[in-house]
Amino acid sequence: MPGETLLKVRGLRKSFGGVIAVGNVGFELKQGDFLGIIGPNGAGKTTLVNMITGFVRPDGGKVYFKGKDITGSRPYDIANLGIARTFQMVRLFYHLPAYKNLIIPLCSKRISRIRGGRFGERDEVALDLLDDVGFERDSYVPYKQAGSLPHGYLKRLDLARALALRPEVLILDELFSGMSMAEVAGVLPLMEKLSDKGLTIIMIEHRLRELFKVAHRVMVLTFGQKIAEGPPDEVMQSDEVKKAYLGTDVELGESGRD
Amino acid sequence: MQPPDVKIRRKRLDRGIKARTDSVFVIAAPGDIIYVLAPRVLPVVALLILPFFLSEYHQEVLVHASVVGLLALSWDLLACCGLFSLGQSLFFGVGAYMAGMMDYYLHLSIWIGLPLATLSGGAICSILLAPVVRLKGVYFAMVTLMLPLLFRKIIEASGLLGGTLGLSTRGSFPNEWVAVYLGIIVFLGVLFGLRKLIDSDYGLVLKAIRDDDRAVMSAGINIYARKVQALFVAGSIASFAGAFLTYRYEFVGFSVFAWDYAILPLAAAALGGPGTFAGAALGSMILVPLSEALRAMGGLRIASYCLVLMVSIIALPEGIFSFLERKYHQFESLVEVK
Numbered sequence: 001m002p003g004e005t006l007l008k009v010r011g012l013r014k015s016f017g018g019v020i021a022v023g024n025v026g027f028e029l030k031q032g033d034f035l036g037i038i039g040p041n042g043a044g045k046t047t048l049v050n051m052i053t054g055f056v057r058p059d060g061g062k063v064y065f066k067g068k069d070i071t072g073s074r075p076y077d078i079a080n081l082g083i084a085r086t087f088q089m090v091r092l093f094y095h096l097p098a099y100k101n102l103i104i105p106l107c108s109k110r111i112s113r114i115r116g117g118r119f120g121e122r123d124e125v126a127l128d129l130l131d132d133v134g135f136e137r138d139s140y141v142p143y144k145q146a147g148s149l150p151h152g153y154l155k156r157l158d159l160a161r162a163l164a165l166r167p168e169v170l171i172l173d174e175l176f177s178g179m180s181m182a183e184v185a186g187v188l189p190l191m192e193k194l195s196d197k198g199l200t201i202i203m204i205e206h207r208l209r210e211l212f213k214v215a216h217r218v219m220v221l222t223f224g225q226k227i228a229e230g231p232p233d234e235v236m237q238s239d240e241v242k243k244a245y246l247g248t249d250v251e252l253g254e255s256g257r258d
Numbered sequence: 259m260q261p262p263d264v265k266i267r268r269k270r271l272d273r274g275i276k277a278r279t280d281s282v283f284v285i286a287a288p289g290d291i292i293y294v295l296a297p298r299v300l301p302v303v304a305l306l307i308l309p310f311f312l313s314e315y316h317q318e319v320l321v322h323a324s325v326v327g328l329l330a331l332s333w334d335l336l337a338c339c340g341l342f343s344l345g346q347s348l349f350f351g352v353g354a355y356m357a358g359m360m361d362y363y364l365h366l367s368i369w370i371g372l373p374l375a376t377l378s379g380g381a382i383c384s385i386l387l388a389p390v391v392r393l394k395g396v397y398f399a400m401v402t403l404m405l406p407l408l409f410r411k412i413i414e415a416s417g418l419l420g421g422t423l424g425l426s427t428r429g430s431f432p433n434e435w436v437a438v439y440l441g442i443i444v445f446l447g448v449l450f451g452l453r454k455l456i457d458s459d460y461g462l463v464l465k466a467i468r469d470d471d472r473a474v475m476s477a478g479i480n481i482y483a484r485k486v487q488a489l490f491v492a493g494s495i496a497s498f499a500g501a502f503l504t505y506r507y508e509f510v511g512f513s514v515f516a517w518d519y520a521i522l523p524l525a526a527a528a529l530g531g532p533g534t535f536a537g538a539a540l541g542s543m544i545l546v547p548l549s550e551a552l553r554a555m556g557g558l559r560i561a562s563y564c565l566v567l568m569v570s571i572i573a574l575p576e577g578i579f580s581f582l583e584r585k586y587h588q589f590e591s592l593v594e595v596k
Contacts, residue, residue: 053476055472055475055476074475074480075472075475075476076475076476076477076478076479076480076481079475079476079477079478080478084476085476087472087473087476091473091476092473093465093466093469093473094469095469096462096465096466100462103459103462103463104462104463104466104473104474104477105478105479106459107459107460107462107477107479108477108478108479109478109480110478111478122459161473161477162476164477165477165478
């Protein structure tokens with residue numbers, strides 16, 4: 001239901017040795033929200049996502065999904081609940097044909113539950129999903145070995161792999177990094193469409209101009225601390241954010257991208 | 259002599275078949291039929307009629323090759339999902355001792371004892387190794403290396419299960435032919451079964467775990483459960499091999515935990531080409547007879563054996579089967595161009 005709180009993060013903490021990667025970060029996501037997370041490199045964005053998706057065990061704090069405590073659950077259990085993610089450095093199965101990469105999530109418990117455990121048509125579903133992210137269905141591209149695809153395709157394949165789980169929360173870790181302008185322009189409408197359909201999206205991004213086109217809300221992290229959260233234009237007006245993220249004298253719009 | 263207006267060109271058979279069919283072979287030309295069937299049917303037929311032409315000694319070699327083949331297939335299945343095992347002798351020995359116990363203590367007939375030993379062996383191995391499936395690469399290998407040694411020393415020191423004397427069993431195969439054919443048929447069945455399995459979506463997930471386990475986890479797959487399932491299947495296959503030899507020799511002793519049964523399958527898979535199953539099978543069909551043939555060399559047997567193995571692995575690192583497979587797909591016939 002729209003408006004229902006889907007994901008609630010309370011005071012998450014993680015240190016690696018003496019370095020505080022994430023210190024006491026919390027936020028809430030309602031169904032259909034589109035949250036952008038920005039911040040300089042090393043701000044703890046990926047660690048935060050890794051804690052939510054179960055890849056890193058937090059030192060403290062809680063993650064609730066639909067009111068259920070999922071802190072410290074196994075990554076596959078969290079994925080089966082409907083939280084899917086992509087990786088900053090794409091993690092794919094390079095020796096498989098592109099579309100076969102999507103067979104893996106289609107074999108998950110979540111999908112057999114949703115689809116009623118029907119077998120045999122996974123290849124078709126995979127090709128449909130790839131079509132959605134812009135792999136031309138009738139071309140040879142979906143059948144090519146994943147390892148031989150250009151970077152932009154790999155990023156979109158990773159996105160398709162996350163979407164194959166039919167997630168309720170989609171977490172994108174720097175999806176646009178390394179993509180060409182044209183490729184980004186191709187994916188942005190899909191992001192908007194997914195968001196309009198009611199999918200809850202968290203997007204870590206360095207390309208602010210593109211992010212601000214789609215995100216409803218932006219959260220800024222620096223040195224593991226949340227320094228601002230709110231609508232994109234409001235957040236970027238804050239002096240603290242400008243100082244931390246862009247440097248003091250930068251006007252957004254000229255150097256806001258990358 | 260060709261008439262001057264007829265041109266000859268090379269045609270890749272493989273391409274034509276792939277272009278015309280979509281995973282189902284709908285082919286008509288006799289050349290195509292032979293091309294598709296020959297590599298699948300010929301080895302099977304050859305293995306099935308071979309025992310008729312062999313002496314008892316050579317039959318024994320063939321059976322031993324099938325047993326090592328089963329161990330190599332079991333090793334290859336684990337390697338497919340990223341579990342690098344140095345302990346095929348663990349699976350083998352557990353199966354052998356389970357069969358020994360079924361017969362010695364419970365007096366079960368072979369046709370109950372053999373399947374029971376197979377399944378219970380697989381179950382014991384997967385329970386033993388379930389806590390360490392989280393370990394990767396060399397760490398998992400170390401544990402599998404230690405366990406057979408541990409079992410061997412426990413049996414030796416405690417005198418359990420017959421201790422150093424082993425267990426002499428009574429149940430056996432009704433006659434030689436049953437044993438020989440059971441060995442060969444199970445070997446072929448496991449070979450084709452595993453090839454089928456790894457081509458299925460289930461097998462795809464296993465291979466993906468080897469490639470990138472985090473990506474598989476984020477796709478909602480419990481990789482540890484899958485690994486334990488693979489351990490059960492691989493353990494059962496190797497346990498069958500062990501149980502089979504117990505019934506054949508009517509004896510089981512702690513030598514079943516010996517190094518040979520860990521190294522031979524690994525060498526066979528490396529020689530034939532890991533990850534293909536057929537490679538592991540082919541490798542053991544070459545290695546075991548080779549080691550018998552080299553007996554004439556006396557003291558230099560093991561040395562020359564190692565030499566052959568090293569040279570072939572350096573010359574063909576992809577493995578004999580992978581090499582043949584590549585050549586097979588590149589096979590060309592000459593056709594007239596009109």
